[in-house]
Amino acid sequence: MARRADASAERLSRERILEAALAVVEADGLDALSMRRLAQQLDVWPMSLYRYFQDKEALLDALAEAVADEITLPSANGSWRRQLRELVERARDAFERHPGALAPAAARLSDGGVPILEAAGLPAGEADEAWQALMAFTAGAAGSDAFEYGVERLLDGIELRVARRA
Amino acid sequence: MARRADASAERLSRERILEAALAVVEADGLDALSMRRLAQQLDVWPMSLYRYFQDKEALLDALAEAVADEITLPSANGSWRRQLRELVERARDAFERHPGALAPAAARLSDGGVPILEAAGLPAGEADEAWQALMAFTAGAAGSDAFEYGVERLLDGIELRVARRA
DNA sequence: ACCTGAACACCGTTCAAGT
DNA sequence: ACCTGAACACCGTTCAAGT
Numbered sequence: 612m613a614r615r616a617d618a619s620a621e622r623l624s625r626e627r628i629l630e631a632a633l634a635v636v637e638a639d640g641l642d643a644l645s646m647r648r649l650a651q652q653l654d655v656w657p658m659s660l661y662r663y664f665q666d667k668e669a670l671l672d673a674l675a676e677a678v679a680d681e682i683t684l685p686s687a688n689g690s691w692r693r694q695l696r697e698l699v700e701r702a703r704d705a706f707e708r709h710p711g712a713l714a715p716a717a718a719r720l721s722d723g724g725v726p727i728l729e730a731a732g733l734p735a736g737e738a739d740e741a742w743q744a745l746m747a748f749t750a751g752a753a754g755s756d757a758f759e760y761g762v763e764r765l766l767d768g769i770e771l772r773v774a775r776r777a
Numbered sequence: 778m779a780r781r782a783d784a785s786a787e788r789l790s791r792e793r794i795l796e797a798a799l800a801v802v803e804a805d806g807l808d809a810l811s812m813r814r815l816a817q818q819l820d821v822w823p824m825s826l827y828r829y830f831q832d833k834e835a836l837l838d839a840l841a842e843a844v845a846d847e848i849t850l851p852s853a854n855g856s857w858r859r860q861l862r863e864l865v866e867r868a869r870d871a872f873e874r875h876p877g878a879l880a881p882a883a884a885r886l887s888d889g890g891v892p893i894l895e896a897a898g899l900p901a902g903e904a905d906e907a908w909q910a911l912m913a914f915t916a917g918a919a920g921s922d923a924f925e926y927g928v929e930r931l932l933d934g935i936e937l938r939v940a941r942r943a
Numbered sequence: 944a945c946c947t948g949a950a951c952a953c954c955g956t957t958c959a960a961g962t
Numbered sequence: 963a964c965c966t967g968a969a970c971a972c973c974g975t976t977c978a979a980g981t
Contacts (some may be wrong), residue, residue, distance in 0.1 A: 614852040646954080658956085658966075715917060720920075740927075743842050744921075744923045744931075745927075746916055747923060748913060748918070752914070752917070755885075755913050756909065757910045757913060761911075763930055764938070765906070765910075768932070771930075787965085822946090824946085824947075824975085825947095832975075833974065
């Protein structure tokens with residue numbers, strides 16, 4: 612009963628900071644994320660954050676990594692095309708949840724589709740390129756009406772390459 | 778001889794402001810673009826800019842439009858695929874020249890590829906979607922190694938749709 | 944009526960001073 | 963040695979005061 616419900620009493624950590632930062636971004640957008648506001652949210656002096664992150668840019672990098680980690684949950688059954696489509700849609704959802712300049716950075720860090728493309732029959736280098744292309748498209752089209760259409764055309768194009776190898 | 782070489786003596790206008798803003802963005806990136814620095818560059822009080830643009834966001838919108846206008850220069854000969862590729866590469870160049878969050882906004886405003894896709898045989902609605910997809914990809918992949926690869930796969934996918942209609 | 948620039952409410956980060 | 967918070971050099975924008 613003596614335990615404080617107040618989460619702000621817990622010790623600061625990179626994890627807690629990133630969690631709070633994502634909450635701010637989800638609530639009010641990336642522009643609303645400032646070191647000062649983040650510190651206030653955590654009931655901490657602004658300078659305390661600098662013990663855990665070199666500067667704001669480093670925090671943003673870690674944030675992009677966290678978003679990328681949300682994406683790469685695997686999905687192991689169905690055709691390669693179906694698996695890829697699911698993954699890409701999950702990426703879009705993650706990008707829409709965390710809007711702003713985070714999407715391109717997160718897309719660069721995510722590599723969840725590469726093994727699927729390799730299993731489909733593409734050589735390692737091309738699997739990489741194809742996945743980068745899919746993520747770049749997703750980052751650019753996350754909020755667009757043409758998202759579904761573009762994914763299908765991109766997958767069609769990739770399928771032609773897979774078929775050529777089979 | 779009495780003419781002043783100093784451009785800052787000329788009267789302020791939306792055009793002059795946008796020109797200076799693009800110069801700042803090209804030189805030091807979008808983050809370096811502040812109303813105060815822009816005003817200083819133009820040898821003008823910060824508040825004078827607000828006679829021409831409601832606020833910074835309006836200026837950024839106009840900037841995206843200016844970048845989009847750079848892209849839509851037409852190129853009228855060769856196959857539709859060749860024309861489209863040329864246009865998309867020009868868009869990438871424009872996005873690389875003006876980095877930052879400008880690319881997605883500019884991509885949304887550019888519609889130079891739609892007539893080419895219609896001439897290729899796609900119905901108006903689909904031509905729109907296909908061009909949006911190409912621009913979204915370009916905005917997301919402008920700096921990526923997978924740009925050329927992704928464009929070709931996307932064009933392959935679109936070509937399948939064109940072939941189906943022919 | 945128009946223009947000016949001081950002022951407000953913010954930023955990210957440094958660094959001297961205090962413990 | 964560590965932590966603190968005042969201070970620096972900025973922001974975008976409002977608005978009272980002056981012309």
